[in-house]
Amino acid sequence: MPPSSIDHNIDLPAAGRRPTMAEIARIAGVDTSTVSRALAGSPRVTKETRALIDKIVKETGYVVNETARHLRGGRANQILVIVSDIAAPFYSDVVQGIVETLAERGINVLLGVTLRQPKRETQLAKQLLTGVVDGIITVTGSIPKPILNMPGFERKVVAISRAVPHEGVTCVTIDNYSAAKQVMQHLRQMGHQHIVYIGGPSYSETYRDRSAAYADFMRENGLNDFTNMRSTDTFNNDAESGLEIMRSILNDGVCPTAVFCATDELAIGAMAAARQANKAIPDDMSFFGFDDLKLTPLMSPPLSTVAVPRFEMGHNGAEALFRQVYNDAPVSTKVVLEHRLVLRESVARIA
Amino acid sequence: MPPSSIDHNIDLPAAGRRPTMAEIARIAGVDTSTVSRALAGSPRVTKETRALIDKIVKETGYVVNETARHLRGGRANQILVIVSDIAAPFYSDVVQGIVETLAERGINVLLGVTLRQPKRETQLAKQLLTGVVDGIITVTGSIPKPILNMPGFERKVVAISRAVPHEGVTCVTIDNYSAAKQVMQHLRQMGHQHIVYIGGPSYSETYRDRSAAYADFMRENGLNDFTNMRSTDTFNNDAESGLEIMRSILNDGVCPTAVFCATDELAIGAMAAARQANKAIPDDMSFFGFDDLKLTPLMSPPLSTVAVPRFEMGHNGAEALFRQVYNDAPVSTKVVLEHRLVLRESVARIA
DNA sequence: AGCGATAATGCAATCGGTTGGATTGTCAAG
DNA sequence: CTTGACAATCCAACCGATTGCATTATCGCT
Numbered sequence A, B: 001m002p003p004s005s006i007d008h009n010i011d012l013p014a015a016g017r018r019p020t021m022a023e024i025a026r027i028a029g030v031d032t033s034t035v036s037r038a039l040a041g042s043p044r045v046t047k048e049t050r051a052l053i054d055k056i057v058k059e060t061g062y063v064v065n066e067t068a069r070h071l072r073g074g075r076a077n078q079i080l081v082i083v084s085d086i087a088a089p090f091y092s093d094v095v096q097g098i099v100e101t102l103a104e105r106g107i108n109v110l111l112g113v114t115l116r117q118p119k120r121e122t123q124l125a126k127q128l129l130t131g132v133v134d135g136i137i138t139v140t141g142s143i144p145k146p147i148l149n150m151p152g153f154e155r156k157v158v159a160i161s162r163a164v165p166h167e168g169v170t171c172v173t174i175d176n177y178s179a180a181k182q183v184m185q186h187l188r189q190m191g192h193q194h195i196v197y198i199g200g201p202s203y204s205e206t207y208r209d210r211s212a213a214y215a216d217f218m219r220e221n222g223l224n225d226f227t228n229m230r231s232t233d234t235f236n237n238d239a240e241s242g243l244e245i246m247r248s249i250l251n252d253g254v255c256p257t258a259v260f261c262a263t264d265e266l267a268i269g270a271m272a273a274a275r276q277a278n279k280a281i282p283d284d285m286s287f288f289g290f291d292d293l294k295l296t297p298l299m300s301p302p303l304s305t306v307a308v309p310r311f312e313m314g315h316n317g318a319e320a321l322f323r324q325v326y327n328d329a330p331v332s333t334k335v336v337l338e339h340r341l342v343l344r345e346s347v348a349r350i351a
Numbered sequence C: 001a002g003c004g005a006t007a008a009t010g011c012a013a014t015c016g017g018t019t020g021g022a023t024t025g026t027c028a029a030g
Numbered sequence D: 001c002t003t004g005a006c007a008a009t010c011c012a013a014c015c016g017a018t019t020g021c022a023t024t025a026t027c028g029c030t
Helices: A021-028 A032-040 A047-060 A065-071 A089-101 A118-131 A176-189 A205-220 A241-250 A264-276 A311-326 B023-030 B032-040 B047-060 B065-073 B087-103 B119-129 B175-189 B204-219 B239-251 B263-274 B310-326
Strands: A078-083 A108-113 A137-139 A157-162 A170-174 A197-198 A230-231 A256-260 A286-288 A306-307 A334-337 A341-342 B080-083 B108-113 B135-140 B157-160 B170-174 B195-199 B229-231 B258-261 B286-288 B305-307 B332-336 B340-342
Touching: A021 A032, A021 A047, A032 A047, A032 A205, A032 B263, A065 B065, A065 B087, A078 A230, A078 A311, A089 A108, A089 A311, A089 B023, A089 B080, A089 B087, A089 B108, A108 B087, A118 A137, A118 B229, A137 A241, A137 A311, A170 A176, A170 A241, A170 B157, A176 A205, A176 A256, A176 A286, A176 A341, A197 B087, A197 B108, A197 B195, A205 A230, A230 A241, A230 B175, A230 B229, A241 B239, A306 A311, A306 B170, A311 A334, A334 B108, B023 B032, B032 B047, B080 B087, B080 B310, B087 B108, B087 B170, B108 B119, B119 B135, B135 B310, B170 B175, B170 B310, B175 B195, B175 B204, B175 B258, B175 B286, B175 B305, B175 B340, B195 B204, B195 B239, B204 B229, B229 B239, B239 B263, B258 B263, B263 B286
Parallel strands: A078 A108, A078 A137, A137 A157, A157 A170, A170 A334, A197 A230, A197 A256, A256 A286, B080 B108, B080 B135, B135 B157, B157 B170, B170 B332, B195 B229, B195 B258, B258 B286
Antiparallel strands: A108 B108, A306 A341, B305 B340
């Protein structure tokens, strides 16, 4: 029987409640299955029925209940991004890359912030276990324990920027060791020997790689006497810590000709400390950063640094997770993106 | 009949699939309703049954399916934050405040980025209509049209930083007009008369308020001849635009003694442009910013600016939305937080 | 006219919980 | 020994969509 053509204006759903598919069906005089198929664009529905349903949908302002769809379909079309601190420019850029990429694919992004508390990370992990999200992108360098017990968790997790100590988990990074080595080579070529290093927390492979490159280079070039590494283990990894660490370096009577900072944020703070101690940059002291944050070219002086493709990292990570979760493509365990040295005016050539 | 005490190890759920509540119930020899109540802490369950269920839950690693719970309960326990660009430090700070506040309350935060495209905003709005989220926090100064048709949408939306042109919608801001007026008074007290203003897009009330304060002040103090406002209508509101605008000002032969920038980011760019034109800051040219981004005290020279409580805005907005949506507390239509002038070294006193 | 093929739609199970009300069991009081 | 009260548990509907399969309608063909 064709759908009835009774006047369907007589019984609109109660105001204040959104109409359900059942109501659309009742008004149209068809079954919910027909409405469902009509809206899904199934060829099994006549033009007329489809038109009628479309009209009613428009009139009532019906929108599908995604929660019901998810329950039935088993997919949330949502993923979770875990960062330690979205207020840090590095992470917010990565997240921007992720969000843009997934928005195009109709995937929602849940934002989880750990503030470096393992407890929070564990809580966030539950979102995957409870089915709220279909996958996780972590930018913290670790995977919460509860997840490791999920069979096949590898294809539901992607790590960005920081490698993760688990076999088979896709990881999008750069070659931190090489990059740091190149920085050191550049500083040496510019005549610097007394180079100190301000690093990030050693529990992160990223920062271990960078500091290892520094230490190796100093050793390999017979500069052991100058080797001096300070880290932010007990600090946050931000400009404030850079300031404090640089102050302590100067207080210790150490006076390098160049300072290599493991992040631009640290460099910003370190340079401020140097200025406060009346050092001219770069004439008295040179600085090299890492990340190429957007504002580094506008600093005074513009900061030489390593360009890290943050948006691309986010983009690639999101793309990888999407394929693994929604297209069951094979996992690609390691993606290494290109970095690039950006030479500006914060490094002086010395005799 | 008490729950059976048969050995429940014999039939664990199939590996790879998470167990459902039905399976827990079957293993325990009780009904799902009992399991549900046991897990919810209902007093209608005996200690013994509860203990048995807890044990099985632990052994099987059962976790509730939130999607099913949401469907039944009608609540997603998720809200959506809409920003134009999470990579901008202002927004990422606000979002950090929001996320932290809601994490404590067990509410997830979905991150929506519009890139200033109205189409994206409309798409994002659907998340509310489809029931994916229970409410929206917008930091863009506008509410997507589809939402305006929802009866009672006012209590499901909160605007942060930028007011929204809709009666009854809670809005968390500062008094931009007063703040800008105070900045102008300060500059005048420091002897400045030739002050130009670099502003944000005029479609935002926030920036209209700041520029109005500038224009009013100049008029009220007989400085009309010096009045010169440039805006970023066609630019993004970032450091790059600050650079370009300042360049164009200098190219026009305009040479103010002080520049008031509507955001710190603009100021960073503008100062870079001034430096490139060999202006000494603040001796040749003074600068005043707006926002008090974290790195402003570390700039060279440290930037005088208006401290805007970004985290608190996020916090208050999140708190307000939470109460409106989940505690049906009355909506408070306007929350005005305190700002504060932070005087550093980017403004010189002149004759 | 009868029959099969095919197109359009309806039926009912399903996803995995929650919850109001019915049911069963236990114990004490009469 | 019956009855009532109360505690513990079960039953079944429900949330709102999707989908395999059954059913009905339509049309062409002989």
